[in-house]
Amino acid sequence: MQNSLTFLGIESSCDDSAAAVVRVGEGAEILSSVVEGQTALHAAFGGVVPEIAARAHAERLDGCVAQAMAQAGVRFDDLDGIAVTSGPGLIGGVLSGVMLAKGLAAGTGLPLIGVNHLAGHALTPRLTDNLAYPYLMLLVSGGHCQFLVVNGPMSFRRIGGTIDDAPGEAFDKTAKLLGLPQPGGPAVESEAALGDPARFPLPRPLLDKPGCDMSFSGLKTALLRARDGIVAEKGGLTKADRRDLCAGFQAAMVAVLEEKTRRALKIYLETAPPVPALAVAGGVAANARIRAALETLCHASSVTFVAPPLRLCTDNAAMIAYAGIEQFRLGHLDDATLSARPRWPLDQTAPSLIGSGKKGAKA
Ligand code: KG4
């Protein structure tokens, strides 16, 4: 095995164009990580528009790569491979990245590795904390929500996930319904901190069903009804109404994620992992109440809790470069036939999830 490997990573599966250079030797080092978001391009449409996203990726990705290489102070000669997100995600965006990576690999002769975007998220605690396999991962973002037991770089067991909306999507829709700014998560969280969570007892979907699957679309509908009830009664929402609705929504979200994580931990601990750990990834992991609930749960079961820094929890290319290195070390290589996959479940044996979320296909 080569001692040190340096990879360029490329990510374009949703609304972030990203490139990064990562070196793995004794430890893992992020030499550069460039992320160009597209929030402003999609703001007027209330969600990510796939065609706009794809065009923006095609226009920006080569600039991101040039920046990432310059910031890392490396040339293509210094690289050992190129890793690119080849799914799941919005197909036009994924294609932009895959075509660029193929061109670079053909031009430089470097090995090409197609990486599953979710594997990038799932392996991030190894990049940041050198976490030992097997660990439990909770991925909670605007587009994803699943529990994965991570057994190896290409070995994942999904033990639950959302059957409709992702939690970040529910936070964003709640903010929209209450006239709060986007992204909704931080706005709802700060309003909730000032509200009474008991005034609107919103449903805790699927808590009455066994297992680790989740559902958040009913919660959003319940919030809409509660809002409309107040508007019908008083003609509008006061500041206090808005805060109480946010607090009620967040309390329901915390309760669901807490209980489902308790069940997922139980399943994971049955495998008797030598160093039990729960890691989180995704923008929703920034929520202090959710994070505190998960931390308390882990503490009670003597499980290490790992929350990578937020810039590495959200979409980025460093996680793709790192996952590419781990896969390359296993001997996994792609070639010019690499294709973009809109749907690509990490755990091929688990039944497929039916939701498809505002940020593209779930897997
Ligand atoms: O991982 P991410 O940056 O993007 C993808 O979804 O891929 O996650 C963004 C999501 C948004 O829906 C945003 O509202 C949510 O994460 N989010 C939060 C918080 N900060 C961001 N949700 C709840 N509480 C927060 N503090």
Ligand code: ZN
């Ligand atoms: Zn993601």
